[in-house]
Structures are given as structure tokens and as C-alpha cells.
Amino acid sequence: MTPRSPQQVASRLDFWQALSGAVLALFICVHLVLEGSVVLSPKITDWIGWIMEEVYLAQVAAPLILLIIVFHFWVAARKMPFRAGELRIYFQHSRELGDADTSLWLVQVVTATIILVGAFFHVYSVMVDMPLEVDKSAMRLHEGWVVFYVFFLPACILHTGIGVYRIGVKYGFISKARREFWRKTIWIVMGAYLLLGTCAITRVWFIGDALIQAVQ
Numbered sequence: 001m002t003p004r005s006p007q008q009v010a011s012r013l014d015f016w017q018a019l020s021g022a023v024l025a026l027f028i029c030v031h032l033v034l035e036g037s038v039v040l041s042p043k044i045t046d047w048i049g050w051i052m053e054e055v056y057l058a059q060v061a062a063p064l065i066l067l068i069i070v071f072h073f074w075v076a077a078r079k080m081p082f083r084a085g086e087l088r089i090y091f092q093h094s095r096e097l098g099d100a101d102t103s104l105w106l107v108q109v110v111t112a113t114i115i116l117v118g119a120f121f122h123v124y125s126v127m128v129d130m131p132l133e134v135d136k137s138a139m140r141l142h143e144g145w146v147v148f149y150v151f152f153l154p155a156c157i158l159h160t161g162i163g164v165y166r167i168g169v170k171y172g173f174i175s176k177a178r179r180e181f182w183r184k185t186i187w188i189v190m191g192a193y194l195l196l197g198t199c200a201i202t203r204v205w206f207i208g209d210a211l212i213q214a215v216q
Contacts, residue, residue: 013075018167020072025160027065029193032157036196038203042134049132058132062123073116104162111159118152138208146205153197161190 038045052058125145129136141149165186168174174182 013078014170017072017075018171020068020075021163022167024065024068024072025164028156028160032193032197032200036200038134039196039199042203042207045134046132053131058130059127062127066119066123069116069119073112076112104166107158108162108166111155111162114151114155115159118148118155121148122152134204134207135211138204138211141201141205142208142212146201149201153201154194157190157193157197161186161193 034048035045037048049058052061125140126132126137129140165174165182168182169179
């Protein structure tokens with residue numbers, strides 16, 4: 001069996017990084033839409049949660065997504081500038097090139113770290129407090145989790161949007177002539193998701209506020 005060259009290994013790892021990233025991006029988009037249903041009605045969100053538990057989708061998907069996140073981070077970590085010298089070289093090249101895409105990559109590194117740590121806390125807090133109900137989410141926000149989501153939500157949206165853009169550029173789905181158009185389009189989509197997520201958190205917060213006042 002012919003051993004693979006370093007270039008072949010790197011190419012395969014790039015493919016698995018892109019594939020796992022695409023899967024996670026799809027999950028984030030669907031997850032935010034389902035969570036955003038609370039803006040229309042908490043009953044819809046509770047119904048969605050009930051179905052996911054009944055078919056064991058929530059119980060299976062949560063640990064599976066965590067595994068994919070860890071795998072994605074592990075594959076991508078080989079390119080991350082963890083050392084001070086590597087960061088210095090990166091900033092130097094970034095200034096010399098003056099390329100916006102290079103700066104976006106640093107945002108990917110920072111948000112990836114936030115997501116890797118935050119995902120475990122997010123999943124754990126939800127899974128140990130099942131069933132999935134809006135009222136429980138509302139009480140968690142009032143117990144201090146709202147600060148967590150102020151950082152976690154934008155990190156997820158930024159990482160997802162930029163990641164999709166970079167995959168498109170890398171594999172030729174986004175041509176050089178169309179990059180500016182796709183940058184603007186993806187920023188608009190990210191803004192829409194951020195607005196949806198913010199509205200959902202705000203809605204759940206006020207539900208929690210009403211629950212607390214009802215008890216007092």
C-alpha cells in the first residue's frame with residue numbers, strides 16, 4: 001500500500017474539516033429557526049421540544065453534535081496560531097496582504113474557542129433539565145445564563161457565516177469576482193439570524209420575568 005504524501009493527508013483533513021463544518025452550519029441554522037419559533041408562540045417551541053424527545057432526537061443529537069464539534073476543532077486546530085510567534089507572523093502577513101479574508105480567519109479562531117467551551121455548558125444545562133420547555137429555559141436565563149448567551153450566540157453566528165463563506169471560496173463555489181457579493185449576502189443572513197436569536201432570548205426572558213412575578 002502506497003503511503004500518502006503530506007499533501008494528500010492535508011487535503012483529506014481539509015475535506016473532513018469542510019464537511020464537518022458544513023454539517024455544523026446546517027445544524028446551527030435549523031436549531032436557531034426552531035428556537036426562534038418562541039417569538040411566534042412558546043406553545044410551538046414546547047411542541048417541537050416534545051416531539052424531539054418522543055423520537056429521542058434530542059437525546060441522540062446532543063452528544064453527536066458535541067462529538068462533531070470536537071472533531072471539527074481537532075482537525076482545524078492544526079492551522080491555528082496558538083503560539084505568540086505564530087500570531088505575530090499572522091498579523092504581519094495580514095497587514096502586508098491587506099486581505100479581508102485573512103482577518104476573517106482570525107475571527108474563526110476566536111469564535112471556535114468560544115463555541116468549543118460554550119457548547120458543552122449549553123448542552124449540559126439543557127440535557128440535565130429535561131423535558132425541553134420554554135419555561136425552564138426562561139428560568140435558566142434569570143439564573144445568570146443570559147450573560148453566557150450574549151457571547152455564545154454571536155460567536156455561533158459569526159463562526160457559521162464566515163465558515164460557509166470560506167468553504168465556498170476554498171472549493172470554488174464562490175468565484176473571486178463574486179466574493180464581494182457573497183460577503184455582503186452572508187453578512188445580511190448573519191444579521192437576520194442574530195436578530196432572530198436576540199428576539200428569541202428577549203421573548204424567553206420576559207416569559208421568565210412573568211413566571212417570577214407570578215410566584216411572588
